[in-house]
Amino acid sequence: MNIHIRFVNTSLRDNYSYLFLKGIIPKGLSRFADGHLGFEKVEELFVSENRLETAKVEAASLKQLEISTLDLQWVQVLAEGWAYPLKGFMREDQFLQSLHFNTLSGENDASQGIRNHSLPVVLPVSTEDKTLLENCSAISLRYEGRPVAILRRPEFYVHRKEERVARTFGCIHRDHPYVKMIYESGDWLVGGELEVLGRITWDDGLDEYRLTPNELRAKFKEMGADAIFAFQLRNPIHNGHALLMQDTRRRLLEERGFRKPVLLLHPLGGWTKDDDVPLPVRIQQHLAVLQEGVLPEDSTLLAIFPSPMHYAGPTEVQWHAKARMNAGANFYIVGRDPAGLPHPDKSVGGDLYEPTHGARVLRMAPGLSHLEIVPFRVAAYDRTVKKMAFFEPSRAVDFDFISGTKMRGIV
C-alpha cells in the first residue's frame, strides 16, 4: 500500500515536472507541486507554550543584553520565520556567506541546497557588553527592561563595519541612513540561536496586520488561493503600482490559468528613514485604495512585513523576495529601482543603484528559483484613454510621462 502511494506521488510529481518543463503549467505553480514549499509551514523560533514558564525562569537567571528597537525588529523577523532557515542572529560563517554569496548553505542537510539570504541579520554589541557576556553559554535579550529572547551559545566576532557596509550597500558613505546606523552601532557582533519568549507586538493599533508567514499561509488556504503574488511597498500606492497589481492578476487569470490568484499587499513596517511616509499613514492609504475597489478586497490580503529597510538596492530586493517566498508567495512583483535611493553623496548625484539592476539581480539570484519574478512595467498617462496605462513605445506620442506628484494631481 505504501509502495503504491509512493508510486502515485512520484508519478504525479513527474507529470508536474513534465508539464512544467513543457510550459503547460506556469512556473509559479511548481511550488504547489512540491510538498516542502506551497502551504507547508516555516519553522518559527518561539518557545512552545508548555516550555514558556521554564524559559522565562531561565531567562531571569541569565546575564542580560539590552537591545535597541531596530534589534527587536530583527528578533521579530527571525522569530516569525521570515528569515527561515536562519535560527537566530548570524554566526560569523553565516555572515560571511551572506556577504560574499548572498546565500546560506543547507544546515546539516546538503539536500536542502542553497537558500538565498542577501542581508546580514546580525546583533551588534559594545566592547563593554562583549566583555561582560563572552563566557556565557546563553544570554537574555531584553527590550525596555523586559526579557524577549534567549540567545544560545553566543559567538562574538569583530563587527567589520567598513567591509560589511561595502559588500552590502556597494557604497560606504556615512550619510546613507542605514550605513550611518551601522557605523554608530557596537564594534562586535554576537551570533547564536534564538528562543523567543512570545509574540512581539507594538501596540500601535496595527498589530492585527502583523501576520506571521504561517498565519499568512493559513489565510491564503482559507481564501482558496492557487497563486500568491506579493507586492513590497514602503510608500503610498501610486496609480502605476495599482495598474501593475491589476494587470498581474489579469495575466495570472487569463494567461496562466489560475482560478484564484491572491495579492499579498505587504507594506514594510520596520524602521524606515525619517522622510519616508510613516506606517500608520501608509496603512490608511492602502485601506482607502481597497475601499475604493481599485484592488478587489476578496482576493487581496493587506498585512505588514515587520522587517526594517536597509536601502540596499539589488542586495535588499532579494531579502524582500525571499521573505515573501517564506510566507507562501510564488510570484513577486519587482519595482523600478527597488530599495533604491539617491546617492548619499550629493556631489555624486543620481540614483545610488542602477534602476534596472534590482530586477536583473533578483532574476539571477541563487535560491529563489521557486519564485517567479514579475517585472516592473513603466506606466504613463495615456491621453487616448485618459488614464494610466503601460507605456507602449510604438505610440510614444500618446503618453505623458509625469511625476508622481503631478500624477496624483491629475487622478
Add this chain to the structure above:
Amino acid sequence: MNIHIRFVNTSLRDNYSYLFLKGIIPKGLSRFADGHLGFEKVEELFVSENRLETAKVEAASLKQLEISTLDLQWVQVLAEGWAYPLKGFMREDQFLQSLHFNTLSGENDASQGIRNHSLPVVLPVSTEDKTLLENCSAISLRYEGRPVAILRRPEFYVHRKEERVARTFGCIHRDHPYVKMIYESGDWLVGGELEVLGRITWDDGLDEYRLTPNELRAKFKEMGADAIFAFQLRNPIHNGHALLMQDTRRRLLEERGFRKPVLLLHPLGGWTKDDDVPLPVRIQQHLAVLQEGVLPEDSTLLAIFPSPMHYAGPTEVQWHAKARMNAGANFYIVGRDPAGLPHPDKSVGGDLYEPTHGARVLRMAPGLSHLEIVPFRVAAYDRTVKKMAFFEPSRAVDFDFISGTKMRGIV
C-alpha cells in the same frame, strides 16, 4: 551494446559516489571519477590555425580599441581558459552575478550548474572610445598597435566604479593599488566574446614557464600524477611555505593513499604592486629552492599563472583556486591572509582583511566543491629540533615566532 556501456559507466560512477560518501575515496579523487573534469581539457579562446588568416584579415577591417598591458594580461587569462567557462570579457549580467554571488550560471545548459567566479573580468573603455565603437558588431583589440583579438557583439555598460570596488574589495580607498587603477580606468565597460589571434607572450625569458591549463593537464598526465596540489605565490618561498608543501605531499601519500601527488608551484605572473618582488627574481628563487631539493623536482611543476593580482582577499582567493581547478588541480593550499595587504588607510591600520576569512570563505564558496582546500598551518622555529615545524599549542614554549626576515636570517 550502447546500453551495456552506459550501464557500466553509470555503475562505476555510482560506486565512486558511494565510496566517496563513505569516506573510502578521498574527496580530491572525485574529480578524476568525473569525466568532465580530471584530465579533460578546458575550452580555449584561440582562433584555430585554419581560421587564423581569415580572422587576421577581418581584424584589420574592424574598428580598433587599443588596450593596456593589464587588459592584455586579462586577454591571456581568458584565452588560455583560466576563467573557463567565460568566453570573453564579462557582459553586464555576468558582471552582476560575479559582483553579487561570486558565480556564473551555466550558460545555455542548466546541467552545468553553478561555476565559481569571484572577480569581475572586465574591459574598461573611455567615453570617447565607446562613442566611436558602440554600433560595431565586432571590434579589434590592439596592443602596442598589433591586433591581438576580435571582440564580438560588444555590449557597453556603465563602469559603476564605486559599486564594483566596494563589492569586490570591501573597501573603496583609492590608495589600494588595484582600486586606484579601477578609478583611473575608463567610465564604460565593454563585454563580448573573444577570438584571440594567437598565443600571448612577453619575451622576458620566462615564456617557457607560462603553460596554459591544457598544457599543465598534459604535463600532469605525462608525470603520472594521481593528485595535483596547487600553491599560489606572489612572494619568494619562505621555509613555512616549504614545510606546508612538504607536509601536504606527505599526507596525500601516507594518509590519503595517492601514489604520485604532483605539486603545481604556481607563482602569479601578471601585474603586482610596485613593492612586491619582481617576477624574474621570484622565479630564480623558486628554481634555487628546487635545485636545493627542498621540493622534489620529479613531482613538482613550476609554472607561471598569468593573472594580474587584485589584492582582494577572500574575494580573490576564490579566483586563485578556481583558475587552478581549471588547470586540473584537485587540492589547493590556502595561505594565511590570502591576497591580503595592510589597510590602505594608514589611520585605520592593521590588515585590510581578517586573516582567517580567506580560507573560510574559500571552503564555503559555491562552485568549488570539487576542489579540496588544504588549510594553512602556522609554522614556527621549534627549538627542540632546531628547525621550522608546525606550531603545537600544547608545547608553545618550545616555539619561536619570528618574522620572515629573522627566519631567513636563522635558516
